[in-house]
Amino acid sequence: MSKQYKLIHLTVNGKEREVMVDVRASLTDLLRNDFRLTSVKKGCEVGECGACNVLINGECFNSCIYLAVWADGKDILTLEGLEGPNGELSDIQQAFIDEAAVQCGFCTPGTIMSAVEILNEGRELSDEEIRIRMSGHLCRCTGYENILRAVKKTMRQRLDAAAAREKEASACNKPKTDC
């Protein structure tokens, strides 16, 4: 019986957690049942639809086919962890709304977590690259084009903001300027 459960330590959305897990349980079940993180959806539960995607140490995984015990010592990020301290939406969440990339919303949290992985690379990806990177998601509503637009829009905004910051910093480094 004791071998059936294991105590693990992990970080979930920035908070350190300690929890006893059934060694047969999936990370999806741990996040939903123990931490009430219901953005993590149960779609196919066999790694086919992407509805359960979360970031593990910055990398996107299907949490339904990832055992909860494997999360020991890892840093987990779910959609809930993207919100600001007062529940403000992140840029990519807002872009999904603005570009009508959400309809029934079932696929949306997992899709956004894949988008976050892409955006965190801080580089410009072609449409083709984004399509390939997002290809692990099934969406029955949006037809995918709106999702692509939302990812591209956020990517552009972040790259423009980074370029503006860099320009400002290099202007400040010039001699005899008043920054």
Ligand code: FES
């Ligand atoms: S529920 Fe995990 S991939 Fe479908």
Ligand code: FES
């Ligand atoms: S918005 Fe309905 S499945 Fe994607």
